[in-house]
Amino acid sequence: MRMNNPPKLLDRVHEFVRARHYSIRTENSHVDWAQRFILFHGKRHPKEMGVSEVEAFLTHLAVDIIL
Numbered sequence: 590m591r592m593n594n595p596p597k598l599l600d601r602v603h604e605f606v607r608a609r610h611y612s613i614r615t616e617n618s619h620v621d622w623a624q625r626f627i628l629f630h631g632k633r634h635p636k637e638m639g640v641s642e643v644e645a646f647l648t649h650l651a652v653d654i655i656l
Contacts, residue, residue, distance in 0.1 A: 598634065599624060 606616040
């Protein structure tokens with residue numbers, strides 16, 4: 590018997606954005622940024638995080654990333 594696993598978080602992001610009829614490039618961009626956020630915080634699930642983690646990620650982007 591095969592158990593149905595719930596969809597993974599990034600798959601859910603894809604579905605969420607797709608349901609709003611955004612372009613595929615926008616969809617992929619949203620998923621990419623979600624993945625970057627998760628990886629930045631050591632693969633923690635976003636539901637375990639809050640404002641301070643969002644602020645840390647945005648500060649990292651503004652201060653540590655050189656374009």
